[in-house]
Amino acid sequence: MRIIVAECTVNYSGKLSAHLPRAVRLLIVKSDGSISIHSDGGAYKPMNWMNSPNVMVESDDAIKVTNPTDELLEITIHDKVSDQSFDFGIEPSLQKDGVEAHLQELLAADPEVIEPGFKLVKREFMTPIGPVDLLCQDEDNSYFAVEIKRRGEIDGVEQLARYLEFIDSDPQYVGVKGVFVAQSIKPQAKVLAEKRSIACLEVDYDLLRGIEKPQQALF
Amino acid sequence: MRIIVAECTVNYSGKLSAHLPRAVRLLIVKSDGSISIHSDGGAYKPMNWMNSPNVMVESDDAIKVTNPTDELLEITIHDKVSDQSFDFGIEPSLQKDGVEAHLQELLAADPEVIEPGFKLVKREFMTPIGPVDLLCQDEDNSYFAVEIKRRGEIDGVEQLARYLEFIDSDPQYVGVKGVFVAQSIKPQAKVLAEKRSIACLEVDYDLLRGIEKPQQALF
DNA sequence: AGGTGTATGTCGCAT
DNA sequence: ATGCGACGTACACCT
Numbered sequence: 001m002r003i004i005v006a007e008c009t010v011n012y013s014g015k016l017s018a019h020l021p022r023a024v025r026l027l028i029v030k031s032d033g034s035i036s037i038h039s040d041g042g043a044y045k046p047m048n049w050m051n052s053p054n055v056m057v058e059s060d061d062a063i064k065v066t067n068p069t070d071e072l073l074e075i076t077i078h079d080k081v082s083d084q085s086f087d088f089g090i091e092p093s094l095q096k097d098g099v100e101a102h103l104q105e106l107l108a109a110d111p112e113v114i115e116p117g118f119k120l121v122k123r124e125f126m127t128p129i130g131p132v133d134l135l136c137q138d139e140d141n142s143y144f145a146v147e148i149k150r151r152g153e154i155d156g157v158e159q160l161a162r163y164l165e166f167i168d169s170d171p172q173y174v175g176v177k178g179v180f181v182a183q184s185i186k187p188q189a190k191v192l193a194e195k196r197s198i199a200c201l202e203v204d205y206d207l208l209r210g211i212e213k214p215q216q217a218l219f
Numbered sequence: 220m221r222i223i224v225a226e227c228t229v230n231y232s233g234k235l236s237a238h239l240p241r242a243v244r245l246l247i248v249k250s251d252g253s254i255s256i257h258s259d260g261g262a263y264k265p266m267n268w269m270n271s272p273n274v275m276v277e278s279d280d281a282i283k284v285t286n287p288t289d290e291l292l293e294i295t296i297h298d299k300v301s302d303q304s305f306d307f308g309i310e311p312s313l314q315k316d317g318v319e320a321h322l323q324e325l326l327a328a329d330p331e332v333i334e335p336g337f338k339l340v341k342r343e344f345m346t347p348i349g350p351v352d353l354l355c356q357d358e359d360n361s362y363f364a365v366e367i368k369r370r371g372e373i374d375g376v377e378q379l380a381r382y383l384e385f386i387d388s389d390p391q392y393v394g395v396k397g398v399f400v401a402q403s404i405k406p407q408a409k410v411l412a413e414k415r416s417i418a419c420l421e422v423d424y425d426l427l428r429g430i431e432k433p434q435q436a437l438f
Numbered sequence: 439a440g441g442t443g444t445a446t447g448t449c450g451c452a453t
Numbered sequence: 454a455t456g457c458g459a460c461g462t463a464c465a466c467c468t
Contacts, residue, residue, distance in 0.1 A: 001245060001259040003222060005305050015461035016318055021311040026220060028245070028257065036263040038247065040220040040307035044255040044268045045448060047313055049461085051262050071461075081305060086224050088243040088259035094266050098235035100444065129373065129407045130442065150234075150445085154456085158377055159443095162411065188456070234446040264463060268446080290446080319459075349457090372442095374458085405441070 001086050002029040007079040010037055012048050014071025020047055022078060027063075029056075031088070035065055035073070048073060098205060100150050104133050106208045107148060107181065111136050113208060114146060114179055114201060127166040135167075136179075143167075143176040152182030152200070157192045164198075220305050221248040226298040229256055231267050233290025239266055241297060246282075248275070250307070254284055254292070267292060318424060323352055323367050325427050326400065330355050332427060333365060333398060333420060346385040354386075355398075362386070362395040371401030371419070376411045383417075 004027040010020035025047070026038040033054055036046035054067040065073040104123070111118035117139035125135035125145070134146035145167055147160035160178050167176045178198035180189070185200050193200050223246040229239035244266070245257040252273055255265035273286040284292040323342070330337035336358035344354035344364070353365035364386055366379035379397050386395045397417035399408070404419050412419050 001224075001257075003224075003245065005220075005222075012461080017316040018461085019314045021314075023310055024305070024307040026222065026247070026305075026307075028263075030257075030261075031259050032261075034260075034262055038220075038249075039310040040250050040305075041253075041310060042249075042251075043253055043270050043448065044247075044265050045462095046263050049263045051461095051463085082303070084301070086243070086245075086259075086300065088245075091242055091258040091260060092240040095238045095240075096235055096446095097237070099446095128410050155374065162373075162377075165414075186456085231446080237446080262463065264447090270446090270448095315461095317459095317461090369459090378458085407442075 001031060001088050003027075003082070003084050003086070004029070004080065005082040006077050007081070008037075009076045009078070010048050011074045012050075012072070014067075014069070018048060024081065027075070035063075037075070098150075100148060103150065103181075103183070103203075103205060103208070104148050106205075107146070107203075108134060110208075111146075113203065114181060115144070118144070125167075127163050129162055129166060132160070132163040132167070135173075143173050144179055145176055146179045146181060149180075149182040152180060152185030152189050152202070154186065154189045154192055156180060156182070157189050157196060157198060160198060161196045164196075220250060220307050222246075222301070222303050222305070223248070223299065224301040225296050226300070227256075228295045228297070229267050230293045231269075231291070233286075233288070237267060243300065246294070254282075256294070319369050322369065322402075322422075322424060322427070326365070326367060326422070327353060329427075330365075332422065333400060334363070337363070344386075346382050348381055348385060351379070351382040351386070354392075362392050363398050364395055365398045365400055368399075368401040371399060371404030371408050371421070373405070373408045373411055375399060375401070376408050376415060376417060379417060380415045383415075 007024045009022045012018040029035045032052040034052045036049040038046045050065045050073040054065050056065045061077050063075040107113060108120055108123050111120045118136045121135040121137055123134055124131040132145045133148045136144045136146055145163055147156060149156045157180055160180055164176060164178045167173045179201060180193050180198050181201045181203055183205055185202055190200050226243045228241045231237040248254045251271040253271040255268040257265045269284045269292040273284050275284045280296050282294040326332060327339055327342050330339045337355045340354040340356055342353055343350040351364045352367045355363045355365055364382055366375055368375045376399055379399055383395060383397045386392045398420060399412050399417050400420045400422055402424055404421055409419050
């Protein structure tokens with residue numbers, strides 16, 4: 001990892017054109033060759049960047065980076081304040097917990113959390129426009145398509161509505177109903193779900209993780 | 220801007236839980252208080268971060284950052300390699316010039332690219348739920364609502380379908396049909412467009428830019 | 439390599 | 454503040 005602080009101007013052309021006027025900025029060159037240009041503000045997103053793979057050509061007062069799709073990043077260095085390199089060694093893997101995949105696992109293991117009597121038919125049930133998270137059946141063997149989100153927003157409801165449309169057109173599953181499950185559901189998403197005759201359920205992830213264990217202990 | 224290189228372990232809890240095992244990493248603390256933790260790889264996205272506003276409490280071997288929504292970022296510093304601060308001054312504004320708007324301009328200027336005989340009725344034609352990119356008429360004076368995207372995905376088809384629903388409910392435009400135009404259209408988007416009776420058209424931006432000039436030269 | 443869905447998405451703009 | 458759409462989205466996963 002190379003860390004440069006320099007007064008510079010930047011031009012990017014490729015998927016769009018961008019120009020950064022002269023100012024002091026942080027340049028990060030990672031060992032895979034990717035380069036990013038940060039200002040002192042605006043969250044973590046760099047103002048400009050070029051991902052690996054690319055070719056970087058450096059001269060006294062300029063850095064030119066090109067990639068295989070003909071994007072060009074051109075940095076003119078007016079005044080170099082600092083230029084250091086560090087050896088970071090290998091990066092152990094990042095561990096994450098609490099994303100949608102976990103939520104789906106927990107609910108697949110315990111469909112009765114969604115509705116008493118629910119049995120899991122299929123996880124990632126395929127439709128022509130993509131997989132719905134869970135397909136379940138209730139005690140009357142009626143089908144329910146379940147869409148799970150971490151945050152319940154309006155586009156998630158639309159997504160489920162589209163799936164339902166396609167699943168319902170299969171005679172085997174005709175009459176399928178929808179359940180929209182999320183840790184929290186926005187008011188507008190609830191309104192739209194109501195309009196689409198889709199049930200809503202808010203679940204607490206920590207609680208869900210909690211009740212999962214006692215149930216496993218029963219067996 | 221403060222730039223720290225240190226061997227550290229990191230824990231984040233908030234919207235999810237994340238843990239970074241001990242390794243050397245780059246910590247960037249921007250003047251707005253936001254902090255990001257980078258490894259030496261993986262493009263520009265940091266492994267962990269905390270945006271402003273937040274409260275940062277620093278001790279000899281640890282940095283604890285909390286924000287108003289009770290997210291917590293905890294960095295344990297095992298070995299500090301470097302710790303420097305720089306004054307960046309003010310950042311002049313970034314200038315961008317995108318492809319998206321230009322594509323609409325080109326098609327508005329040349330609707331026949333979409334379909335021979337097409338005439339432009341209105342750009343940004345207003346509906347109660349937002350403007351559709353182009354409203355056109357063909358040689359039989361039938362109406363066509365055109366939605367233009369750089370990338371044609373399923374959401375764009377839904378968007379156009381919603382517009383069509385509203386436009387069609389106006390007696391003047393009843394029977395309006397839809398055309399979905401993009402540089403490339405994903406298979407699933409095509410499937411949904413088919414189901415919604417919306418025509419799809421993939422256009423080449425460079426080609427379009429090319430044929431624009433000869434036409435302009437005719438006048 | 440290309441398609442598809444998620445993201446602690448981020449960002450900007452309108453309401 | 455919240456909703457909504459665009460992003461040089463990035464990124465993991467699957468075929």
